Amino acid sequence: MDVMDAGIEKIGTDPDTGYTSFRLGSFTFRRDEYFAHITWPRGSHIIEIDRFLRAMVRDIGWGFFYGWIFFDDIFGTTNHYGTVDIFAGSYDRGCKEAGIDLLETFPAETVAHAFETISRDWISEGYDPLNAPLETGSPMGPKGKERTDPLLRAFIAADRMLGLEGDKSVRSDATGHPINRAFADMNFDAPEIVCEPGFEGQLHAINLFEHIARSDVTWNPSISAVTRANICCVTSEEHMLPVIHGNDRNEWFIQLSDEIHWNIADKNTGAPRGRVVMKAGDVCAMPADIRHQGFSPKRSMLMVLENGTPGLETRYASGDLKPYPVDFG
Amino acid sequence: MVYRTHVGTLDSYEKGLIELDDDLQKYAFSNIFEVAGAASPFERVAVVQNLDYVAEVMRVEGDSPWYAAPHDEFALVMDGEVSFNFIKLADGQRPSHEGGAVQLGAKPNGPAMGRVTARRGHQVLLPEGAAYQLVSSKPAVAIIQTVDGPVTIKRWSEICTLR
Numbered sequence: 001m002d003v004m005d006a007g008i009e010k011i012g013t014d015p016d017t018g019y020t021s022f023r024l025g026s027f028t029f030r031r032d033e034y035f036a037h038i039t040w041p042r043g044s045h046i047i048e049i050d051r052f053l054r055a056m057v058r059d060i061g062w063g064f065f066y067g068w069i070f071f072d073d074i075f076g077t078t079n080h081y082g083t084v085d086i087f088a089g090s091y092d093r094g095c096k097e098a099g100i101d102l103l104e105t106f107p108a109e110t111v112a113h114a115f116e117t118i119s120r121d122w123i124s125e126g127y128d129p130l131n132a133p134l135e136t137g138s139p140m141g142p143k144g145k146e147r148t149d150p151l152l153r154a155f156i157a158a159d160r161m162l163g164l165e166g167d168k169s170v171r172s173d174a175t176g177h178p179i180n181r182a183f184a185d186m187n188f189d190a191p192e193i194v195c196e197p198g199f200e201g202q203l204h205a206i207n208l209f210e211h212i213a214r215s216d217v218t219w220n221p222s223i224s225a226v227t228r229a230n231i232c233c234v235t236s237e238e239h240m241l242p243v244i245h246g247n248d249r250n251e252w253f254i255q256l257s258d259e260i261h262w263n264i265a266d267k268n269t270g271a272p273r274g275r276v277v278m279k280a281g282d283v284c285a286m287p288a289d290i291r292h293q294g295f296s297p298k299r300s301m302l303m304v305l306e307n308g309t310p311g312l313e314t315r316y317a318s319g320d321l322k323p324y325p326v327d328f329g
Numbered sequence: 330m331v332y333r334t335h336v337g338t339l340d341s342y343e344k345g346l347i348e349l350d351d352d353l354q355k356y357a358f359s360n361i362f363e364v365a366g367a368a369s370p371f372e373r374v375a376v377v378q379n380l381d382y383v384a385e386v387m388r389v390e391g392d393s394p395w396y397a398a399p400h401d402e403f404a405l406v407m408d409g410e411v412s413f414n415f416i417k418l419a420d421g422q423r424p425s426h427e428g429g430a431v432q433l434g435a436k437p438n439g440p441a442m443g444r445v446t447a448r449r450g451h452q453v454l455l456p457e458g459a460a461y462q463l464v465s466s467k468p469a470v471a472i473i474q475t476v477d478g479p480v481t482i483k484r485w486s487e488i489c490t491l492r
Contacts, residue, residue: 305382
């Protein structure tokens with residue numbers, strides 16, 4: 001795999017909309033009032049701008065996450081944990097057969113810098129792609145005043161467990177995270193912790209549901225607890241996951257509240273396999289050979305369990321590990 | 330607009346659905362309240378398996394045996410109220426097996442560390458180096474994040490939707 005050493009370049013600024021166009025490697029990125037336009041030497045693609053920005057900002061914030069992040073069926077990224085592929089049509093049968101697909105590999109920091117540069121130019125005040133659509137403005141129209149606050153609110157990643165002394169904080173009024181409107185009907189109390197003398201600080205518990213209910217972002221997990229390489233992520237989900245995720249390993253979902261509808265497709269071709277509707281208490285594996293996209297009619301709480309063991313992606317890719325997690329015997 | 334949040338309980342839950350042109354075993358679709366409803370108290374039934382790691386569903390009803398693990402575990406209470414009692418283990422008492430919880434033969438000797446009382450939505454640290462016991466006067470449900478170990482029960486064919 002050749003790694004490109006090109007960085008993001010400005011191509012020009014549209015005199016009518018005010019937006020800047022960019023080049024990264026062989027890809028160019030341009031936006032108008034409604035759409036992002038991506039071109040490469042043998043092809044071009046168009047993505048609705050809200051969808052594009054919601055995907056791009058999350059992709060950066062997640063550190064490109066595990067495996068494939070499809071902005072839609074055509075364009076996306078693949079994380080190799082140090083380098084990142086940007087692809088167009090590489091996992092779409094039509095583009096592959098027409099020979100118009102392109103995949104280029106860059107250092108991860110190059111892609112992160114490029115995507116943040118594009119996002120910052122293309123996002124104006126009043127629009128936050130990490131918020132649910134009902135909680136933010138529209139990205140459509142000509143360029144407005146650029147936002148000056150941070151675009152990204154990345155993973156809150158506990159080292160051991162949220163709220164432990166020296167670890168990441170649990171969300172609260174004091175951290176600037178009020179209870180979201182969609183969970184205002186819930187009662188949140190605190191666990192009672194009684195430590196015997198000499199063991200103060202060694203016992204710990206939090207209201208995890210309250211932490212999730214106070215999230216000001218959607219489809220943006222935080223790590224709450226870690227057992228060796230077993231990572232417990234929790235997240236609040238509303239509207240639709242603005243990417244299609246193709247994992248490079250098996251992962252698991254536990255629906256903690258409400259419901260999410262997941263569309264499932266073949267990871268390599270995008271061919272539909274069906275759907276899973278998860279309701280409160282449901283558990284479902286997402287195998288390593290699929291793509292999935294979630295739809296949450298009401299803001300819901302989801303737990304995601306990931307195996308963060310380094311090198312797993314290589315073992316799954318080589319066939320050393322099966323692309324599904326349970327052996328029924 | 331007023332929102333109504335739906336959570337499940339042992340007595341009231343609605344399982345979703347899985348409609349796939351694929352082998353449903355790959356997805357191991359289950360429901361924690363259904364699993365707990367069919368389990369005996371304190372069985373630790375795997376509902377998640379990620380190579381060495383599992384999440385176990387436990388029906389908490391009465392006083393559990395004492396458990397310990399050679400690593401941190403975490404319990405998330407999903408229904409009812411559960412008290413967690415903790416005893417500090419001396420170096421010679423700490424479990425030496427590879428991973429997962431082990432059931433102790435009796436309440437271990439050692440100083441009491443204290444107690445945590447948790448209800449739905451509360452996540453509790455079960456720290457390495459401590460033995461723990463779960464207590465609930467009424468049926469309750471917890472999910473335990475841990476490693477596949479000596480007390481992990483596998484009954485995938487019984488708990489998963491396969492058609």
